[in-house]
Amino acid sequence: MMGEWRQQQQQQIINQNLQNPEEDDGVGNGNGGLFVKVMTDEQMEQLRQQIAVYTTICDQLVDLHKQLSAQQDLTGMRLGNFYCDPFMASGGHKITSRQRWTPSPVQLQILEQIFEEGNGTPCKQKIKELTMELTQHGQISETNVYNWFQNRRARSKRKQSMTAQNNAESEAEPEVESPRDEKTKPEDILSFDNSALRAENMYLQSPELGFGNFDW
Amino acid sequence: MMGEWRQQQQQQIINQNLQNPEEDDGVGNGNGGLFVKVMTDEQMEQLRQQIAVYTTICDQLVDLHKQLSAQQDLTGMRLGNFYCDPFMASGGHKITSRQRWTPSPVQLQILEQIFEEGNGTPCKQKIKELTMELTQHGQISETNVYNWFQNRRARSKRKQSMTAQNNAESEAEPEVESPRDEKTKPEDILSFDNSALRAENMYLQSPELGFGNFDW
DNA sequence: TCCCTATGAATGAAAG
DNA sequence: CTTTCATTCATAGGGA
Structure with a gap:
């Protein structure tokens, strides 16, 4: 039990x-x-x-x-979303003032996974489907999903070009700007299989868990 | 308490x-x-x-x-029977110790000067140049510069409109900000902290173990 | 020690 | 898609 x-x-x-302990010596500042x-x-x-x-x-x-x-599982409490429910306020206040969507951990995880799968810009249809799925984990609209991908992509891109930009003063530009999807990261020594993360929503739906696979 | x-x-x-994308495992080898x-x-x-x-x-x-x-065991004895207790102190888990850039006096001066010059929009190219220059006065990255301008502008603007705030009326109600004391953190209903976890020293003590000890 | 303010950073949304 | 805006989060630093 x-x-x-x-x-x-x-x-x-x-x-x-x-x-x-120890280690941060010379690198204290985060550039x-x-x-x-x-x-x-x-x-x-x-x-x-x-x-x-x-x-x-x-x-x-x-x-x-x-x-x-x-x-x-018969009480009034829904186990599904233990993330913030937009309608339940704390301390009794602005029940409806949340203007900005905030992805729940589960949603984020799912989105992140989709994003990672490479299929860059999910077409309208996919967005719709995705939204459908995500709705089960909290309030969300297609626009949210769309924006999320837009931002995710843009930032990913920027970040990447920024990373590889550091010591590029001498050489024109190695291969920083590649036409490929940002799916490719420079070098990920530590790559966790996020299927394990999927586990979070597993307790809700998917009975199969992928916990064992940490093949990095 | x-x-x-x-x-x-x-x-x-x-x-x-x-x-x-996962690739070379790297660690598996026992050499x-x-x-x-x-x-x-x-x-x-x-x-x-x-x-x-x-x-x-x-x-x-x-x-x-x-x-x-x-x-x-019992029924909603806790406040309002919210299944999540939004606020509660937790020992303070420093999971991510993100260091933040702090502009040196010189850098700040330069930045401030540029900002004053009006060219509110420091295009990408300029940022790059600026960063180059600022680097001579301390660690800094383009992102830092970018953020700085973003914030500078945003706050400058806000402060301005803040001053012109005329609707001090009780009923104005421009925004439905939380009535609870100003300093109280916004709704973090979403993030369940592990205070409970620690409080009862139950089965796990996960949070800290992960990072608390790995302070590289 | 505790709280507050200033500010670097993150990010959803919107404009261009 | 790219850039900008607005809001929020989190932390360093200061004061009582």
């Missing part, structure tokens, strides 16, 4: 944290791109483990939640 | 996260500790955010669970 949570798991988690960090295999492994721990935790929580909600 | 400090920051953190990875600041940031995403997910799941189980 839900009480099956292993405390030991916690212990284990905690034990994994014995990192190395992007010019500096690089160096990680040893060991550090990478540690990092990987920490993330794996999160994966596990999420997994278990999700499981727990499913059990719970299964045995009692 | 009177002067809590609200904190909500996950919302944003959750935002831009992964978007990388001894001599192998090192080089990461750019950007990549580091990305990693941070990815982890932060997990943190958030865990938080939310935990919260959801708590809501569920709490509901089982």
Whole structure:
């Protein structure tokens, strides 16, 4: 049952944290791109483990939640959206003043995934479909989706050209500006499979979870 | 418990996260500790955010669970039976320690001067040049310059209209801003902080473990 | 220690 | 699509 949570798991988690403090020395100020960090295999492994721990935790929580909600899901509370419901105000105030759409974590995750899939500009039809799906996770309109993609793309682009722009004083421009989709990033040493993130909405719908795949 | 400090920051953190095509795994090989990875600041940031995403997910799941189980015991004893307690201090998880650029006096002076010159719109090219110049007076990136102008202009404008504020009437009601005390953070109904999590030191202590210890 | 203000940064939406 | 605007978030720094 839900009480099956292993405390030991916690212990284990905690034990994994014995990192190395130190490191920020010369790079204290955050100007992007010019500096690089160096990680040893060991550090990478540690990092990987920490993330794996999160994966596990999420997994278990999700499981727990499913059990719970299964045995009692008849109350007035909707479990689906635990993100901000635009109509429920806190402290009783401006119920309707939210003018700007704010993606819920789930929505964002989905959008991000679609975006990542490369198919740059989703056509009208797709947007419509997507909106349909996203609606299940909160208020959203097609315009929101459209704007989101527009912005996402524009910013992604800008950011990229900015990153590769740092030391380009000597050389004209390497290959910074490529006609390909921004789907391609310079080099992503650490690439997490966000399918695991999908898990967040899994507790709601998709029973299948992709927690095991952290193949980076 | 009177002067809590609200904190909500996950919302944003959750935002831009992964978007990388996965490629060489890099870490899987066990060729001894001599192998090192080089990461750019950007990549580091990305990693941070990815982890932060997990943190958030865990938080939310935990919260959801708590809501569920709490509901089982008794009824809405909590304020208004909101399933989410929007405000509540949390120990303050510094998941992402984003450093922020601070203009040096010289830089500021230069920027201010440019701004004064009226050319309100520093086109891209100019920004680039300006950045080049400013770099001689301290770390700075084009983004910084860009942001600076954006903010400078926006705030300048706002301040102006603020001064001309005539509708101090009680009924004017130009905007329906929250009646609760001014300083209270806006609705962060969305971000479930992990205070509850810590408060009961329940099953996990996820939030901090992820990043708190990994302060590279 | 706590709260407030100033301001760098993020981002939805709109204009161009 | 690209650039700009408006609003909001988050944090550094100051004051009591």
